[in-house]
Amino acid sequence: xxxxxxxxxxxxxxxxxxxxxxxxxxxxxxxxxxxxxxxxxxxxxxxxxxxxxxxxxxxxxxxxxxxxxxxxxxxxxxxxxxxxxxxxxxxxxxxxxxxxxxxxxxxxxxxxxxxxxxxxxxxxxxxxxxxxxxxxxxxxxxxxxxxxxxxxxxxxxxxxxxxxxxxxxxxxxxxxxxxxxxxxxxxxxxxxxxxxxxxxxxxxxxxxxxxxxxxxxxxxxxxxxxxxxxxxxxx
Amino acid sequence: xxxxxxxxxxxxxxxxxxxxxxxxxxxxxxxxxxxxxxxxxxxxxxxxxxxxxxxxxxxxxxxxxxxxxxxxxxxxxxxxxxxxxxxxxxxxxxxxxxxxxxxxxxxxxxxxxxxxxxxxxxxxxxxxxxxxxxxxxxxxxxxxxxxxxxxxxxxxxxxxxxxxxxxxxxxxxxxxxxxxxxxxxxxxxxxxxxxxxxxxxxxxxxxxxxxxxxxxxxxxxxxxxxxxxxxxxxxxxxxxxxxxxxxxx
Numbered sequence: 001x002x003x004x005x006x007x008x009x010x011x012x013x014x015x016x017x018x019x020x021x022x023x024x025x026x027x028x029x030x031x032x033x034x035x036x037x038x039x040x041x042x043x044x045x046x047x048x049x050x051x052x053x054x055x056x057x058x059x060x061x062x063x064x065x066x067x068x069x070x071x072x073x074x075x076x077x078x079x080x081x082x083x084x085x086x087x088x089x090x091x092x093x094x095x096x097x098x099x100x101x102x103x104x105x106x107x108x109x110x111x112x113x114x115x116x117x118x119x120x121x122x123x124x125x126x127x128x129x130x131x132x133x134x135x136x137x138x139x140x141x142x143x144x145x146x147x148x149x150x151x152x153x154x155x156x157x158x159x160x161x162x163x164x165x166x167x168x169x170x171x172x173x174x175x176x177x178x179x180x181x182x183x184x185x186x187x188x189x190x191x192x193x194x195x196x197x198x199x200x201x202x203x204x205x206x207x208x209x210x211x212x213x214x215x216x217x218x219x220x221x222x223x224x225x226x227x228x229x230x231x232x233x234x235x
Numbered sequence: 236x237x238x239x240x241x242x243x244x245x246x247x248x249x250x251x252x253x254x255x256x257x258x259x260x261x262x263x264x265x266x267x268x269x270x271x272x273x274x275x276x277x278x279x280x281x282x283x284x285x286x287x288x289x290x291x292x293x294x295x296x297x298x299x300x301x302x303x304x305x306x307x308x309x310x311x312x313x314x315x316x317x318x319x320x321x322x323x324x325x326x327x328x329x330x331x332x333x334x335x336x337x338x339x340x341x342x343x344x345x346x347x348x349x350x351x352x353x354x355x356x357x358x359x360x361x362x363x364x365x366x367x368x369x370x371x372x373x374x375x376x377x378x379x380x381x382x383x384x385x386x387x388x389x390x391x392x393x394x395x396x397x398x399x400x401x402x403x404x405x406x407x408x409x410x411x412x413x414x415x416x417x418x419x420x421x422x423x424x425x426x427x428x429x430x431x432x433x434x435x436x437x438x439x440x441x442x443x444x445x446x447x448x449x450x451x452x453x454x455x456x457x458x459x460x461x462x463x464x465x466x467x468x469x470x471x472x473x474x475x476x477x478x479x480x481x482x483x484x
Contacts, residue, residue, distance in 0.1 A: 081392030
């Protein structure tokens with residue numbers, strides 16, 4: 001943790017018992033581009049809108065879905081710079097685990113450690129909470145798992161969930177469509193349809209990002225061509 | 236309570252009720268107080284940036300006023316915003332680039348340097364004891380694997396690659412101009428890139444420039460390249476381009 005002159009926390013209780021800085025952080029998340037995740041019987045898919053601020057941006061330099069280990073990927077809604085900090089910490093945690101045990105870190109443990117970092121920033125002196133919610137997807141000995149971590153540091157495992165601008169509609173859509181037996185291919189289709197619901201304009205491989213992990217335990221971000229193929233199947 | 240904030244959300248980087256960081260937003264406004272506009276354009280084998288050279292006082296030695304900086308032989312940086320913060324970020328960039336070269340034995344890639352500076356900027360947005368820097372930096376270089384690269388780093392810790400971009404007082408008008416221009420002619424040559432950049436500046440500021448009013452920095456691959464090194468154009472070179480532009484109109 002960095003040195004700080006502040007020995008007191010900036011996130012303090014309001015008279016009604018709320019931690020308002022965390023609520024405000026959630027507002028920052030709700031203003032971000034929509035992201036979602038679906039946990040299928042044989043894999044997990046996460047996806048996000050890649051809304052670029054201008055046509056002048058070189059989209060090949062933008063990557064919102066990041067791999068933490070070969071089996072775990074993560075996407076966010078909210079503030080990009082804050083996300084990069086968490087990705088760096090998560091990768092360090094994963095590497096440290098690997099160095100000690102020569103095995104890849106289980107999803108639940110990585111989620112726990114990352115959530116602990118986020119909680120730290122709601123209590124330490126002189127810092128503000130992270131303005132991101134994370135959707136972490138992975139496949140380990142306990143099978144496919146999807147976790148959502150909020151700025152407060154609280155986390156839950158989800159069968160399917162959405163975060164960001166359009167989350168209420170997206171979650172309602174997912175609730176209707178989800179079933180426990182759904183396979184990974186169907187899950188990708190459902191994810192694309194859910195994104196389409198709230199999307200202004202045409203969905204294409206260039207303005208969304210999709211990440212998938214299956215029984216091969218290898219988390220991959222789909223290429224633009226692969227995304228376009230799935231989109232055609234969905235049309 | 237009509238206003239939920241603690242009242243300090245405008246003074247240090249904590250969240251406002253709507254989830255905004257006012258200090259970061261104010262830092263963006265500070266960039267505009269420099270009173271200049273800067274424009275950068277990426278061609279198919281070159282990247283150029285140009286900015287206005289505004290010297291406040293006739294008694295100031297103009298050769299000591301510059302916002303273009305060589306970070307390494309191959310990476311150039313144009314910083315728009317508060318002058319003292321400019322020095323701070325240039326120093327950080329040079330330090331990082333030198334450390335990288337020492338540790339890894341090869342020149343720092345432009346996108347990695349941009350990431351490092353952006354990550355530092357993010358720290359200032361999250362820790363209350365340091366304010367964000369009031370500068371936006373544009374980094375250019377020719378990457379061995381990916382060719383010409385242009386990155387912009389801002390006080391929020393956001394960084395991304397661009398085909399062309401602008402910073403400063405007239406950035407919105409400049410963006411519109413550049414979008415139209417690049418849609419019409421993608422893949423510019425070195426000469427066209429310089430002319431586009433200077434032309435954009437002249438157009439949005441509605442001014443005719445003399446070479447002494449501009450600073451132009453370029454990296455170029457190919458025969459005119461000079462080994463991909465970053466260089467600042469001399470007054471004669473700038474004059475040459477200004478003449479071409481005025482003869483076109």
